[in-house]
Amino acid sequence: MQNFDFYNPTQIIFGKDTIGRLAELVPSEARVLVLFGGESARKNGTLAEVLTALGDRHVQEFGGIEPNPTYETLMRAVALVRRDGLDFLLAVGGGSVIDGTKFVAAAVPFAGEPWQILESFGAKVSKALPFGSVLTLPATGSEMNNGAVVTNKALQAKLPFRSPLVFPCFSILDPQKTFTLPESQIANGVVDAFVHVMEQYLTYPAGGLAQDRFAEGLLQTLIEIGPKALATPNDYEVRANLMWVATLALNGLIGAGVPQDWATHMIGHELTAAHGIDHARTLAVILPSLLTHCQQSKRAKLLQYADRVWQLKEGDEQGRIEGAIARTRAFFEQMGIATRLADYGLDQADIAPLISQLEAHGMTALGEHRSVTPEVSRAILEASL
Amino acid sequence: MQNFDFYNPTQIIFGKDTIGRLAELVPSEARVLVLFGGESARKNGTLAEVLTALGDRHVQEFGGIEPNPTYETLMRAVALVRRDGLDFLLAVGGGSVIDGTKFVAAAVPFAGEPWQILESFGAKVSKALPFGSVLTLPATGSEMNNGAVVTNKALQAKLPFRSPLVFPCFSILDPQKTFTLPESQIANGVVDAFVHVMEQYLTYPAGGLAQDRFAEGLLQTLIEIGPKALATPNDYEVRANLMWVATLALNGLIGAGVPQDWATHMIGHELTAAHGIDHARTLAVILPSLLTHCQQSKRAKLLQYADRVWQLKEGDEQGRIEGAIARTRAFFEQMGIATRLADYGLDQADIAPLISQLEAHGMTALGEHRSVTPEVSRAILEASL
Structure with a gap:
């Protein structure tokens, strides 16, 4: 066996009807950005459940993160978080939304052009905002790891990065949320x-x-x-x-x-x-x-x-x-x-x-x-x- | 499948010749108590390796933690930590030493008689000192969980406790350390x-x-x-x-x-x-x-x-x-x-x-x-x- 380090501090909340646990998992003073993909999160009621659980916290929304999330889209989220002084990210979706959220978490406090995060495969990440996820699509494992992949449309490049600073603080996995998936x-x-x-x-x-x-x-x-x-x-x-x-x-x-x-x-x-x-x-x-x-x-x-x-x-x-x-x-x-x-x-x-x-x-x-x-x-x- | 929470933040450092990693894992300003069992840790050189890796940190030793660690012995370690203002514990041994260290970590800041920690199965733990472990005996899994068992000789009782506050911060697992075990x-x-x-x-x-x-x-x-x-x-x-x-x-x-x-x-x-x-x-x-x-x-x-x-x-x-x-x-x-x-x-x-x-x-x-x-x-x- 090779020598190895293993470290995975993400808290998993697994099971039926667990989205309400957000009320205890997100810091009560947090200024939250909820990130999601298409409109299905809104249509199927998941977004409403999330917002209810977040109660009277300051919450803003950022939809439209695409499959294979793009640098271009994510940088708009980065600008929003910086402009409005948000301090906690919540991904609601599948691997693309969670990957994108990891990038936003690392990019917000990044000094310099954040594409360098990808070019360095994450080596240049020294800080990140805390974030959690509500998983709706089982596939990528992003909900319990510290890796992400981001696509740069202009460069036609799809690059991965990793950092110990971008483990989700928690991920909520309610299998019922997968019932309506295509x-x-x-x-x-x-x-x-x-x-x-x-x-x-x-x-x-x-x-x-x-x-x-x-x-x-x-x-x-x-x-x-x-x-x-x-x-x-x-x-x-x-x-x-x-x-x-x-x-x-x-x-x-x-x-x-x-x-x-x-x-x-x-x-x-x-x-x-x-x-x-x-x-x-x-x-x-x-x-x-x-x-x-x-x-x-x-x-x-x-x-x-x-x-x-x-x-x-x-x-x-x-x-x-x-x-x-x-x-x-x-x-x-x-x-x-x-x-x-x-x-x-x-x-x-x-x-x-x-x-x-x-x-x-x-x-x-x-x-x-x-x-x-x-x-x-x-x-x-x-x-x- | 039942609903569940899974959370395990212990960092595992696994492999040959990994004890030197203590130099980076233990905070440089820590005042450390090294806890161990019998004299084998000293005789086989593990303790010396540990002390070398800890460098010029303030380090004290507490040996003699027995198999099925006793409340009586552990309370002497608690007194020592309190008296000398130590703030980081390092278990060097097997499950008994690590279990005992978990109890010491929870008992030091405990207000009241620490036996209540066991009587409440850990529910009363609200604080604990940080600690790590160097595992020398594969068996109990204590190196990567938040449970411990303590024996009260006077009461002839052996009781378990658990708390999310007593996960080891890290555990070093060098399989070579098992070569000399009986x-x-x-x-x-x-x-x-x-x-x-x-x-x-x-x-x-x-x-x-x-x-x-x-x-x-x-x-x-x-x-x-x-x-x-x-x-x-x-x-x-x-x-x-x-x-x-x-x-x-x-x-x-x-x-x-x-x-x-x-x-x-x-x-x-x-x-x-x-x-x-x-x-x-x-x-x-x-x-x-x-x-x-x-x-x-x-x-x-x-x-x-x-x-x-x-x-x-x-x-x-x-x-x-x-x-x-x-x-x-x-x-x-x-x-x-x-x-x-x-x-x-x-x-x-x-x-x-x-x-x-x-x-x-x-x-x-x-x-x-x-x-x-x-x-x-x-x-x-x-x-x-």
């Missing part, structure tokens, strides 16, 4: 969580026995509940498990002390930045091809994955590896997520610009062995056509 | 961690799919590494996994949102208080009898445990349940831990006083259904003879 967002959430686990698990054996078992348990659970989450949208138990599993998939726990491979995410980010493809769909396209391409260096873990997650215990090793990758792709397709670039209207001509963008963003040595060069990324993209 | 302490640690998991898992199905998978993963890992931890004491990878698994077994994660059954611990505490039997050994005696006695109400989870942890998939249900309980007992025995009261010199005559003590401590409705009455505890103890 099917496509649930499908995206299942796939996003699945790939998060895979990127911390499917590398090489590093002796993290519990980490492996936990990762396998999360994958097995997603395989079990994913189709049910689509088939029976109002099944509280299914949605509760999806919500908690998606959180556990990226709260630092299963990745502690083991190698990680975020190449799928980094290549996928370029697909989203250039073509607007949903984040999770880019992952569903890239992961199967990446596993196939890197199967020699991932061989031992692929066999373990085949055995423990897909119960492929018979036949030769190559057959089990191919079977596990095929089942992975089939699971994404079962969730209604297409797994080929062609399904999104892309072809060979689109690959070269993606590789140029990877190079422009310094993504030239990805993967657990830093062996996913631009040439390897190109091969993976070609295998994804 | 075999019996490693065996105790494996059994203690195993039973911690069982008490949060082996109740009734509550729809916590990830919690179940995590618990099963920890149990499988303990079964895999327990015998190796005895056979090859200097195997870093084995000790690293034992250390991390024991922490994960009781950091709140696997118990979040699911029913729990701490009857084995509560009955076991009376055995330790009255007869001085090692904590883990009391658990190894009680758990198999408790599972047998309560098998009707635990039936569904016993079958799941038989299937997923012990791979008992054939034969009739009763056979699988009995097989799983027998394997549990055999695993404890394989670790060198005797599982019968007779092995510790106790007989039928010793049972009535234990029941009286359970009643005196209010332990009259234990278990996930609160159905472990004194009569049930008596039957469990009789089945453990």
Whole structure:
């Protein structure tokens, strides 16, 4: 096992009818900015519940944070917070709103051009406003980690940052809030969580026995509940498990002390930045091809994955590896997520610009062995056509 | 899944040669009391490493915290901290030293007789000194939770308390520190961690799919590494996994949102208080009898445990349940831990006083259904003879 630090101070409030807990969780003197995405938070009543729980605190609203939140939009929130002297942020939404809120929290007290936060991958963050979240979309894990991804439209760049200062103080997870989500967002959430686990698990054996078992348990659970989450949208138990599993998939726990491979995410980010493809769909396209391409260096873990997650215990090793990758792709397709670039209207001509963008963003040595060069990324993209 | 709160702000520093990190983790102006147990911390050099890392901070020492730390001993530490105006505690040892340090942290600023902290199960704690730990014995999970158990010799009482104010600020886990532990302490640690998991898992199905998978993963890992931890004491990878698994077994994660059954611990505490039997050994005696006695109400989870942890998939249900309980007992025995009261010199005559003590401590409705009455505890103890 590798040496590691683990630290995650976010308080999770999980369960039915828990939004009222905001009354105790947000400081009573706080001047609050509530950040949200589209109008669904208002239409489905969640925003009203939040405002009721906040009582007579000073509260302002900032809606319109888009999927893949943009620097341009978020900087308007930064200006608002600075202008009106607000001191507590509350994200109401999914990963995009929470990611955006993390950026606003770090950008408000930042001296200088806040894009430097992204360019330094968070290293330049030395202060941040406190914030909490009310999660409405299980997927990214942002509600219990210190990472965020922001898109700069002008630069066509989608960059991540991390800082110990941008853990949410608390996150409220009420699975009932997912009942009204469109099917496509649930499908995206299942796939996003699945790939998060895979990127911390499917590398090489590093002796993290519990980490492996936990990762396998999360994958097995997603395989079990994913189709049910689509088939029976109002099944509280299914949605509760999806919500908690998606959180556990990226709260630092299963990745502690083991190698990680975020190449799928980094290549996928370029697909989203250039073509607007949903984040999770880019992952569903890239992961199967990446596993196939890197199967020699991932061989031992692929066999373990085949055995423990897909119960492929018979036949030769190559057959089990191919079977596990095929089942992975089939699971994404079962969730209604297409797994080929062609399904999104892309072809060979689109690959070269993606590789140029990877190079422009310094993504030239990805993967657990830093062996996913631009040439390897190109091969993976070609295998994804 | 049940509603739950999860909050665990302890920073974990895990790995080889990490004690030097104390230099950054303990505030530079702190006036530190280092608490430890017997003289092994001094003899094996750990204490010297700690003192070196603390540099020129004001440091005092308090040794002699016993296994099952006593109120009497800990109150001497409280007096010392108060007298000399110390403001940071550092536990160097295993669960007993860390538990004791939690009590000292809460007792120092406590107005009134600190035994009330135990009598109120922690409800009366409103302040605590900050503290960290350097873990040398994997077992109790105290290094990453907010619970502690203290023994009052005069009252022959062993009582637990919890408070959100007594999470360690940090815990340093260097698996190398376990190399010199006696075999019996490693065996105790494996059994203690195993039973911690069982008490949060082996109740009734509550729809916590990830919690179940995590618990099963920890149990499988303990079964895999327990015998190796005895056979090859200097195997870093084995000790690293034992250390991390024991922490994960009781950091709140696997118990979040699911029913729990701490009857084995509560009955076991009376055995330790009255007869001085090692904590883990009391658990190894009680758990198999408790599972047998309560098998009707635990039936569904016993079958799941038989299937997923012990791979008992054939034969009739009763056979699988009995097989799983027998394997549990055999695993404890394989670790060198005797599982019968007779092995510790106790007989039928010793049972009535234990029941009286359970009643005196209010332990009259234990278990996930609160159905472990004194009569049930008596039957469990009789089945453990």
